[in-house]
Amino acid sequence: MKRPTLSKKIDQLIYRNHKSATTNVIGCLVLHAIRSEIFERFQRAYVGMANKESSELGNLPTSPMAERARTCETTGERLRNRELAYGFDLDYKNDPPTLVPCTWSKNYAIGLYGRIGLQCYNLQNGTNLKFKRLEKHSTKRTGRYSSVYITLDATDPATGSVCSFQTQFSNAGSHLRLRARITWLTFAARIKQIPNEPIDDDWDEDTPGINEFYKVPLPKWFSDERGSKKYYVPESELHDNDWLQLLMEVAFFSKANRRLDAYLPLELNSVVVETLEDEPRDKLKADNAIFYISYKCCADPCSTPLAGDHRAVVRKTMDGKPGHMCLEVAFTKEQNKNEEE
Structure with a gap:
């Protein structure tokens, strides 16, 4: 005679209990819970046996049980990783990759890099997202670039909504031939995507969209002799434009040799935009332009030697790819002297 299985025994017990005491609903629920617990334990034991079998066999052929367990685990990991962005959520400096922790830090430099990516997105998409706070970041050396993968919270003033924003910032260092003290690029500027989309981190130097006019050494200041259009802002x-305020901060950060730990009060005096582009009508949003910025650091002179009036030349170029932008800041007179010495 065939013995009933454990599952059938439990079903029979539930049935008898239900038939003899139909009002005893609690008893039925308890028995159902016991049955669920038994099967969950069996399932865990099944996977554990498969993993143990696989590890003990080493290079020997694995059994179907071990293979099925491994397939389930790999599939689950793949599904999870589709929602985790390279660099932003997973730090690949470690082997195996580790999760990038949320720090919600107030690091001024990282926040500045993040706001550059945010403004790149605004310029390319006609939006007006505002920086709210940093969430997390990780760093990685990629070729000649030092890259920072930044996740931040951004707000839309029109709706009050908050979104998670990602930007990849890269520091290409100084270019003496181009008279550039800093060369900064963004390779990604996007609202966080699920599933994750790959980043195109190849800057197109030869794109026809960037005229040779923007590939020569940075000028010391604007001149009427140059065959270009100038727009006097x-x-x-001047004072209610996030883009100009950001360019001023970038210039001041370069002036301070990238050693600022906190924001210092700055005030724009004048801005001249030089570009070859006829469109857009708003020259501040031209894809390729040179900004001549006069500004003042309003901090107490006793607290910092950087207090006072300054001038800066900042060149902005775009290679036409979404999320791509390059900012170059010219050496100041003092920095030029130091380099020559």
């Missing part, structure tokens, strides 16, 4: 547009 009216004072009414």
Whole structure:
């Protein structure tokens, strides 16, 4: 006579209990819970046996049980990783990759890099997202670039909504031939995507969109002799423009030799935009342009030698790819002297 299985025994017990005491609902629920617990334990034991069998056999052929367990684990990991972005969520400096922790730090430099990516997104998409706070970041050396993968919270003032934003910032260092004290690039500027999309981190030097005019050494200051169009930004547009404020901060960060730990009060005096582009009508949003910025550090002179008036030349270029932008800041007179010495 065939013995009933454990599952059938439990079903029979539930049935008898239900038939003899239909009002005893709690008893039925308890027995169902016991049955579920038994099968969960069996399932865990099944996977554990498969893993043990696989590890003990080493290079020997694995059994179907071990193979099925490994397939389930790999599939689950693959599904999870589709939602984890390279660099932003997973740090590949470690083997195996580790999760990038959320620190919610107030690091000024990382925040500045993140805001550059945010403004790149705004310029390319016609949006007005505002920086709210840093969430996390990781760093990696890729070729000649030092890259920072930044995740931050951004807000849309029109709706009050908050989104998770990702940007890959890369520091290409100084280029003496181009008179560039700093050369910064963004290779990604996007609202966080699930599933994760790969990043195109190849800057297109030969794109026809960047005229040779923007590939020569940075000028010391603007000149009427250069065959280009110049736009003198009216004072009414100077103080309520996130893009110009950011360019001023980038220039000041370069002036301070990238050694700022906190924001210092800055004030724009004047901005001249030089570009070859007829469109857009708003020259501040031209894909390729040179900005001549006069500004003042309003900090107490006793607290920092950087207090006072400054001038800066910043060149912005775009190779036409989404999320791609390059900012170059020219050496100041003092920095030029130090380099010559």
